[in-house]
Amino acid sequence: MAKPVATRGFARERVLESALELFADHGVSGTSLQMIADRLGVTKAAVYYQFHSKDEITLAVVKPVFDDIEHLLRITETLPTPEARRSVSMSGLVELIIRHRRVSSVFYGDPTVHHLLEGNDEFRRLGDRLADVLLGPDPDTATRVAISMLSAGIHGCVTDPMIGDVADAELQQILLDLTKAFLDVCVHD
Known part of the structure; x- marks a missing residue:
């Protein structure tokens, strides 16, 4: 049975929430896209699918x-x-x-x-x-x-x-x- 796929909007919100948590702990400059991906348990490519850069994530937050x-x-x-x-x-x-x-x-x-x-x-x-x-x-x-x-x-x-x-x-x-x-x-x- 195939895993249910979350909508793109939900995935974007998860990225933003994880990014905000990491920004709180490490600051924006101390947070990498890889850290965000690791927090979510996904690949960095999955984060890139939602946002093209950390700057784009920061602006979205x-x-x-x-x-x-x-x-x-x-x-x-x-x-x-x-x-x-x-x-x-x-x-x-x-x-x-x-x-x-x-x-x-x-x-x-x-x-x-x-x-x-x-x-x-x-x-x-x-x-x-x-x-x-x-x-x-x-x-x-x-x-x-x-x-x-x-x-x-x-x-x-x-x-x-x-x-x-x-x-x-x-x-x-x-x-x-x-x-x-x-x-x-x-x-x-």
């Missing part, structure tokens, strides 16, 4: 995060004022970073991922749009520093093992409260 950012931007870019766009964007970012906490924990600060995203036109354009919404028109130096500090702080909190035991809902509420307070104090349009 982060794509859901960027899809959510795209959705958030479609909403915020319709708002009438820079303040409203910034506020909704920051709230949305907190929510989506919490939702993608596992991916954020693996990829935040990884220079390989940063370089890969900077070299990808689609992701870079999305990052530029997000920066435009967060910074507003003609941002002064203090605003640029404040938004950078706040963004890094949100990512840092979500990825910090010291608060890894904090439930998502509680962490989200605390980050939303702190984000609002920070923006009220530091950013004046």
